[in-house]
Amino acid sequence: MTTPSEPGAGRPDPSLSAIMSERRQLINLAYRLLGSLAEAEDAVQETYARWYTLSAQQRQAIESPGAWLTKVAARICLNVLGSARARREKYVGDWIPEPLPEPAEWSCGRAGGTTIDPADRVTLDESINMAFLVVLESMTPAERVAFILHDVFRYPFAEVADIVGRTPAACRKLASSARRRIRTSHTPAPPTARQAAIVRRFRQAWEAKDIDALIGLLDPDVTATGDGGGLATTVRRPFEGAEQLARGLVDLAGRRADLTILERTVNGRPGLVAQQDGVIVTVYAFDVANDRVTHIWAVRNPEKLRPWTVGHNTGTKPARPHPRPDRPSARASARPAAHPPREIGRRGPDAAPRDLRPDTP
16 A cells, blocks of 8 residues: 655655554454455555545544554444345355465465465454354344454453444443353364364265265264355255265265365364365365364355465466455445544554453453
8 A cells, every 4th residue: 555655754654664563453353343354454454544544633643543543443344244234135145254274374385476464364263263253243243343342352341332332331232242142152162183183084084985984073963054155156055964964075075076175274273175276166164062063164255265375376466356245345335534533442463362252251
């Protein structure tokens, strides 16, 4: 982004470095609020655009630019979320949050490839595992913003209220309601090493086309959901039940012998990817409970696989994906603020998210 110079200075804004250092914090916030890295990037871009529409005098009067940027970004995300439900029918098929690789894999890792800016990487913790993000999708926009700001980023309710436009007491109720949703859907996950072993056995049984072994690894009520976004073929409705899903997986393995299944970390948890001719075409996220796979999310929409495929063939970054059809873009939905928002307290760009167990106060 081109940054305007101060009038008469003849050089870039000296505060640019400090302002841009907030980018990773803002990306982390926006991804958790929107479930889409592309939309998070749009929201952050719009946030910086608003900063530079302020006069030099207005910017200098802001004691904590990071707090100002966080507040604006959260409000932009709230606006984007606000119209999502009314527009959800425009998305083709089921919508699954955008899957993320582990930080070490945010570049193609091949000759001629490009590396994604480290500032665009999302910190992996329990607040971005796929099961958690799917529950967030069931919340109202205000619930989601209040919960993420308070329970994950540790903002006090007085400051959350200034962002959401509610009273602190109302925001406390919103976060409590969100917590109940988490508690209802929460199943304690086994240790990561145990999850990885189960996913590995799942991959081996799938490659061997062993229906009985697959059924033994799947919860009887397992559900598998696919997201192609109208741009890639996928199941029209979720698979339900261990036997139905196992037979469907074996059928897929028989029809697509050109696919290579590899183990990868997906949103901080063990998962799988499917490669065709060396290019990742599907990312699989798993939810595991009681040593059984309870849910599989298969993301095939190529616009959601950008962090997994960037620069693979040409060494250039692909064009920005189109905004999610069921949500307006951040730039289109957010109105410029006439006045700078009141500052909120600063949590710190690397503040560790709060423990996200269901009984978190």
